[in-house]
Amino acid sequence: MCDALRTEAVAPRRAGAALLLAVLAASGTAWALTGDAAPYRVTQKGRAFAPGSIFMHAGQAIEIVNDDGELIHHAYLDNPNFSFDTGEQRPGSKTVVAFPRPGQFTILCGIHPKMKLLVAVK
Numbered sequence: 129m130c131d132a133l134r135t136e137a138v139a140p141r142r143a144g145a146a147l148l149l150a151v152l153a154a155s156g157t158a159w160a161l162t163g164d165a166a167p168y169r170v171t172q173k174g175r176a177f178a179p180g181s182i183f184m185h186a187g188q189a190i191e192i193v194n195d196d197g198e199l200i201h202h203a204y205l206d207n208p209n210f211s212f213d214t215g216e217q218r219p220g221s222k223t224v225v226a227f228p229r230p231g232q233f234t235i236l237c238g239i240h241p242k243m244k245l246l247v248a249v250k
């Protein structure tokens with residue numbers, strides 16, 4: 129892969145992994161598999177991820193909640209080591225994403241370019 133080809137804010141793509149995780153979360157069985165405590169909760173009130181940065185270990189997960197009134201959000205990560213795409217997050221929805229391996233990641237919102245969430249996984 130050539131880094132120069134990875135332009136910023138490209139159109140988010142649909143990732144099968146994220147869809148699978150969403151299905152697991154909906155079934156309520158995902159956490160028995162990880163063996164970890166509840167995922168880190170990330171809110172999006174006021175068009176901002178909060179907290180803005182998270183430090184965690186491989187295998188842990190974040191739960192991205194759209195609690196921002198009537199706004200739609202669309203969190204995604206496009207990284208050579210790990211990618212996901214929540215698709216449109218309707219008000220009141222939440223998506224759980226587990227990070228399987230170490231790395232430094234920046235999650236963006238496909239609708240609000242200023243939204244950034246840094247995730248450091250070790």
Ligand SMILES: [Cu+2]
Binds near residue numbers: 200239240
């Ligand atoms: Cu947004």
